[in-house]
Amino acid sequence: MSTEETPVIELRNVHKRFEHRPDLAQRILALAGRPIDRRTVHAVNGVDLAIRRGEVLGLVGESGCGKSTLGRVVAGLHPPTEGELLFKGQHADKLRGAERLAYILGVQMIFQDPQASLNPRQRVRQILGEALKVHGLSPRAEIPARVDRALSEVGLDADYRERFPHQISGGQRQRIGIARALMVSPSFMVCDEPVAALDVSIQAQIINLFMDLREQHGFTYLFISHDLGVVRHISDRVAIMYLGKIVEISQASEIFARANHPYTQALLAEVPDVSRRGRTFIPIKGEIPSPLAPPSGCTFHPRCPHAMPVCKEQAPPLDLIAPGHWSACHLNRV
Numbered sequence: 001m002s003t004e005e006t007p008v009i010e011l012r013n014v015h016k017r018f019e020h021r022p023d024l025a026q027r028i029l030a031l032a033g034r035p036i037d038r039r040t041v042h043a044v045n046g047v048d049l050a051i052r053r054g055e056v057l058g059l060v061g062e063s064g065c066g067k068s069t070l071g072r073v074v075a076g077l078h079p080p081t082e083g084e085l086l087f088k089g090q091h092a093d094k095l096r097g098a099e100r101l102a103y104i105l106g107v108q109m110i111f112q113d114p115q116a117s118l119n120p121r122q123r124v125r126q127i128l129g130e131a132l133k134v135h136g137l138s139p140r141a142e143i144p145a146r147v148d149r150a151l152s153e154v155g156l157d158a159d160y161r162e163r164f165p166h167q168i169s170g171g172q173r174q175r176i177g178i179a180r181a182l183m184v185s186p187s188f189m190v191c192d193e194p195v196a197a198l199d200v201s202i203q204a205q206i207i208n209l210f211m212d213l214r215e216q217h218g219f220t221y222l223f224i225s226h227d228l229g230v231v232r233h234i235s236d237r238v239a240i241m242y243l244g245k246i247v248e249i250s251q252a253s254e255i256f257a258r259a260n261h262p263y264t265q266a267l268l269a270e271v272p273d274v275s276r277r278g279r280t281f282i283p284i285k286g287e288i289p290s291p292l293a294p295p296s297g298c299t300f301h302p303r304c305p306h307a308m309p310v311c312k313e314q315a316p317p318l319d320l321i322a323p324g325h326w327s328a329c330h331l332n333r334v
């Protein structure tokens, strides 16, 4: 395989498990002697995924299905519990020194809540310059000019340099988060619900900024969102996640025109479509089960309108059902 074809990121049978985090009520009950629930949360449950250079891969699914955890695994913030993570064809856990730094800086994460991810006690120039200083990536004298360049790339003027995060609006704070990522010249961005906390009008501006940056720098994006409208707008391919697994993946146009998996079909049916007034709104039956006790077989079977006996017993693998289109459903096997 030539370097051109090597995916930027490749996951091979990646799992991420956590010890269950007790909530406040459970911690209070534990003080009274009630045993703490020590079951394991299987947040990512055997994901195979290759992300190609320059593509925008949208990752969609309901809250709690493991999207953020998968994004953090890709960005190197969570080591996989099991399976392999490759960056440009090299095993991420074997990278050392400059190669490890190239991965850690090359894959930047943009978070939903820029307020929480920006140090409230630092001015914008300090927030933006920090990684360059820590890693000795630039002579100190050159940092202010690089800060101004990054601010200009995200559409902010140099006046923002001296401000603190609380002196900036939500949309502008997200621009600062993106400028901070740009400072270390990444090639890949994991965007975890980056516009979910913003007003709709601001959302469009930030999405346009992501697309402009992609054009200028050739970035690759893993774009995590529960909003199919946003994902449809920007993605080349879309992966649908359910209880820690990818259940369908294909070109975005294919997913929206010919969704195969009953879960994807249900998600699409949930998107209110203003252009088709009077369309019936079909919510997905029931709630997403807890990853502490996932259902047997196909984990979607308790909510699936087409469930068959085999669905309760065997987990369907991802099958190739059309060129570039994979879906994990027993209906494709009967």
Ligand SMILES: Nc1ncnc2c1ncn2[C@@H]1O[C@H](COP(=O)(O)OP(=O)(O)OP(=O)(O)O)[C@@H](O)[C@H]1O
Pocket (backbone or CB within 6 Å): 018, 019, 020, 021, 041, 042, 043, 061, 062, 063, 064, 065, 066, 067, 068, 069, 070, 226, 291
């Ligand atoms: N550090 C952690 N410790 C324990 N459990 C965790 C941890 N991080 C995530 N989880 C659990 O893993 C599961 C998947 O969470 P994750 O945040 O990845 O889902 P998500 O699809 O991104 O949801 P959301 O959209 O609500 O952020 C959840 O049950 C969550 O409680």
